[in-house]
Amino acid sequence: MTQTPYKILVVDDEPDLEHLMRQRMRRDVRSGTYTLYFAQNGVEALERLNEVPDIDMVLSDINMPRMDGLTLLAQIPNIAPDIRAVVVSAYGDMKNIRTAMNRGAFDFITKPIDFQDLRVTIERTLKNMEQWREALESRDKLVRLQNELNVASKMQQSILPTEFPESDLCEIYANMEPAREVGGDFFDVFGLPGGKIALAIADVSDKGVPAALFMMSSRTLLKGSAIGAIEPGAVLKEVNDLLTEDNEAAMFVTTFYAVYNPHTGQVDYANGGHNPPLVVHSDGSSTLLPGTDGMALGVFPGVGFGQSAVVLSPGDLLLLYTDGVTEAMNADGEEFGMDRLQAVFANAPPDSPEAANKAVFKAVHEFAGETPQSDDITCVTVLQRQP
Amino acid sequence: MEISVDRANEVLIAKVEGRIDGANAREFEDALNGAIGEDDSKVLLDFSTLSYISSAGLRVILLIARLLQKRNAAFALCSLSDPIREVFEISGFDKIISIHDSQAEAVDKIGR
Numbered sequence A: 001m002t003q004t005p006y007k008i009l010v011v012d013d014e015p016d017l018e019h020l021m022r023q024r025m026r027r028d029v030r031s032g033t034y035t036l037y038f039a040q041n042g043v044e045a046l047e048r049l050n051e052v053p054d055i056d057m058v059l060s061d062i063n064m065p066r067m068d069g070l071t072l073l074a075q076i077p078n079i080a081p082d083i084r085a086v087v088v089s090a091y092g093d094m095k096n097i098r099t100a101m102n103r104g105a106f107d108f109i110t111k112p113i114d115f116q117d118l119r120v121t122i123e124r125t126l127k128n129m130e131q132w133r134e135a136l137e138s139r140d141k142l143v144r145l146q147n148e149l150n151v152a153s154k155m156q157q158s159i160l161p162t163e164f165p166e167s168d169l170c171e172i173y174a175n176m177e178p179a180r181e182v183g184g185d186f187f188d189v190f191g192l193p194g195g196k197i198a199l200a201i202a203d204v205s206d207k208g209v210p211a212a213l214f215m216m217s218s219r220t221l222l223k224g225s226a227i228g229a230i231e232p233g234a235v236l237k238e239v240n241d242l243l244t245e246d247n248e249a250a251m252f253v254t255t256f257y258a259v260y261n262p263h264t265g266q267v268d269y270a271n272g273g274h275n276p277p278l279v280v281h282s283d284g285s286s287t288l289l290p291g292t293d294g295m296a297l298g299v300f301p302g303v304g305f306g307q308s309a310v311v312l313s314p315g316d317l318l319l320l321y322t323d324g325v326t327e328a329m330n331a332d333g334e335e336f337g338m339d340r341l342q343a344v345f346a347n348a349p350p351d352s353p354e355a356a357n358k359a360v361f362k363a364v365h366e367f368a369g370e371t372p373q374s375d376d377i378t379c380v381t382v383l384q385r386q387p
Numbered sequence B: 001m002e003i004s005v006d007r008a009n010e011v012l013i014a015k016v017e018g019r020i021d022g023a024n025a026r027e028f029e030d031a032l033n034g035a036i037g038e039d040d041s042k043v044l045l046d047f048s049t050l051s052y053i054s055s056a057g058l059r060v061i062l063l064i065a066r067l068l069q070k071r072n073a074a075f076a077l078c079s080l081s082d083p084i085r086e087v088f089e090i091s092g093f094d095k096i097i098s099i100h101d102s103q104a105e106a107v108d109k110i111g112r
Helices: A015-024 A026-030 A042-051 A069-079 A094-102 A115-159 A208-228 A232-244 A337-346 A353-368 B025-035 B055-070 B082-091 B103-110
Strands: A006-011 A034-039 A057-061 A084-090 A107-111 A170-177 A185-191 A197-204 A253-261 A266-272 A278-280 A286-288 A308-311 A317-321 A377-384 B002-008 B011-020 B042-053 B074-078 B098-100
Touching (some): A015 A026, A034 A042, A042 A057, A094 A107, A107 A115, A115 A208, A170 A197, A170 A353, A185 A208, A208 A232, A208 A253, A232 A253, A232 A266, A337 A353, B011 B025, B011 B055, B042 B055, B042 B082, B042 B103, B055 B074, B055 B082, B098 B103
Parallel strands (some): A006 A034, A084 A107, B074 B098
Antiparallel strands (some): A185 A197, A253 A266, A278 A286
16 A cells, blocks of 8 residues: 555445444554545535545445435546545445446445445455556556657657758669668768768667667767778778677667769778668669678677779669668568569669669568568668769 | 477577567567576577578577677577578678588587
């Protein structure tokens, strides 16, 4: 039981009952378990409820002058919706008992009052009320958490760039569709010295809040390292070393990082355990970028990361994506897979990065059908423009 | 996802059936932790009947690998289907976890 006494309002027109109750319950009152309030009819009871707003339970007779117990029952929710009411009826008065229950009474006892039974009834009623209050509190907490998640989701979306470098040489577009409120995928596109452009796409193990926190720190570390170092392999090595410090939770992030030179079309890249990006040629054929012997970041400290380079020809699209694309499932449990991704471009190579991303998302959604999206879906696409 | 446990040549062999994704990764972790006894110094995960593993599942593998490494216990995987082997290759996990073609080969390698 809690420290503050439960407040019980006893409503009965028999003047002797107050005396009897005070006598029978005196130990509980003295020990601070209950505080008793009394009223002689429904009208007085409502007055009492208004005076003492935090009454927990009402124990009410049915037949009383001025306002009977059944009318009182109907009125109580207007004043105190969470209150528990127990009615006291004549033995065998099933009609009134049914009416009382239908009007929201929690339980009933019969006259003459068996105080042992009354005690059990009171305890049971108050226990039920406690559980109800706890449930309400949990619900409120859940609503608060949901609101916080919505804020986190907005924050997370807001750190993803929505405007991309564009020139006569190249065009870039990137977007993400999170599977839950907060996700583990991220991408980044930002300018580097010498007119070069940093391109990053990454996928944190698992989803939800832990993944989102890991994603935020990964993204910050990557950007910091990218500005300090030139070689993509060195950037991933630095981020990996920082992420593996104190990584008790064994989170990891697959990361593809590239430095793109729009003037030459050259893409220097390092792949840290991420799905191999695709180069889509203007005839619709496509090739996968060979790996660079890397592994996911955050797994193993001190490892080196190799790097490689590819030169985009005019009209080539470079498509970075996460496994939310290739591992999207349909109702039969099949994965979207690499072949379907390549088939998106086979007949109709899109003329803009945005169109390319839209085509991929559309194909994935059509493939998945009614199957709910289980992973974040992210694409970053670069078009090397025709001169 | 179902796990059945067997022992051969002092190797604890946990055979994983079904799929491991974000929804049951925690259950998978608990099941493995429950299956691996304090005294087990050789642990093999048989993936012959595993149909899919997501990054959340890879994370559990990583946690188990680290735990066993701390205890100087051997840890290996065997019988990966091509798509699942690809997941381990792309993520680079094949570099830190030994992967064998068959259960017999793995038991022979890490067993007594």
